[in-house]
Amino acid sequence: MDKMGKHPNLNTAIKAAVALVLLRLLAFSANVNWEMLDIAFVAVALAAVIPLAIYAVWPRENVAQGFLKQTAGAMRITAFYGLLITVFLFVFYSFIDREFFEVMQNRIIENELQNTPKEQHEKIRNNVPAFFSLGNFTAMVLILFIASAAFYSILFSALRSIIDKRKAGA
Numbered sequence: 791m792d793k794m795g796k797h798p799n800l801n802t803a804i805k806a807a808v809a810l811v812l813l814r815l816l817a818f819s820a821n822v823n824w825e826m827l828d829i830a831f832v833a834v835a836l837a838a839v840i841p842l843a844i845y846a847v848w849p850r851e852n853v854a855q856g857f858l859k860q861t862a863g864a865m866r867i868t869a870f871y872g873l874l875i876t877v878f879l880f881v882f883y884s885f886i887d888r889e890f891f892e893v894m895q896n897r898i899i900e901n902e903l904q905n906t907p908k909e910q911h912e913k914i915r916n917n918v919p920a921f922f923s924l925g926n927f928t929a930m931v932l933i934l935f936i937a938s939a940a941f942y943s944i945l946f947s948a949l950r951s952i953i954d955k956r957k958a959g960a
Contacts, residue, residue: 798846798863803871806842810835811878818887828890832931835875836938839868843942847950857951864943872935880928891927895919 814831846864849855855863883890895918902914 797849798867800867800870802845803842803867804874806838807871807874807878810838810875814878814882815886818882832879832934836934839872839935839938839942842868842871843939843946846943847946857947860947860950861943864947865939868939868943869936872932872939876928876932876935879931880924883924883927891922891924895922898922 810831817827817831843864846867847860899915899918902918903911906914
């Protein structure tokens with residue numbers, strides 16, 4: 791083990807997730823319910839993958855690591871963070887904001903019914919709740935987090951490897 795201890799540290803992912811969870815809970819308890827808040831929360835949570843990946847790839851000490859080790863460390867942090875946020879979203883919409891999906895389904899159904907022939911109305915009423923559900927939402931969010939975690943972990947590990955090779959050659 792080097793002087794830095796265990797880098798990257800999973801506690802960083804936990805702290806980042808807890809900070810965002812507390813912000814979301816504060817917004818909910820303050821009754822801040824602007825229309826795009828839920829999308830904004832997911833977008834900010836996804837954007838937080840970038841600094842977490844950078845943190846994981848660029849340790850504070852000049853420790854030489856291989857590309858795969860850097861990528862694995864960054865994936866460990868970012869994917870764990872994504873899992874924490876996804877679990878929070880599932881719990882939040884299951885137990886705290888239970889009406890969210892029903893309200894959104896009704897909005898979608900109303901909008902779609904205005905733009906479709908009457909013979910398709912029953913099909914829309916049946917399909918929207920099946921597609922726009924908590925299970926599908928959390929599955930898509932988890933896939934987004936894992937894809938983002940993989941992309942940014944590989945990207946920043948590759949950049950770090952290039953920079954390390956240039957420093958070694960200079």
